[in-house]
Amino acid sequence: MDFCICRKMVKVFFNYFAEKLQQVQKDMWAALLxxxxxxxDYKQFCFSLRDYFQLSPYIHDPYDPEHDLLFHIRLILFDRNLLQLGCVEVMEETNKKYHWDKNIVKFKPTQLGLYVFHKALFENYL
Incomplete structure (x- = not known):
């Protein structure tokens, strides 16, 4: 497959995945609250999201779907939202397969995160 076409397909799947997470965000905030x-446990959280919200069709890597799931949730939900806003604290370890990367092992909401989740759910803050 042409590299350009492959990159466009990845971007399309990534956008669908992000849209799906956006649609179910209130349920995620409620669970975290x-x-x-x-x-x-980060992996368990990601697998629960995948199963409960039926995210499997949005995972496009047939060779390493687990990495794809963990990576997309980290990038879309954690790196671009929860960590930037100080809503969660994470414990990380060096990725065994991709040594330049780190994996989230565990996470927990912060006091600020709990406040934001509460406002989002009960006061239509977000």
């Missing part, structure tokens, strides 16, 4: 400031 319910857990409070308890450390959560």
């Amino acid at each position: 319910k857990k409070g400031e308890i450390w959560q």
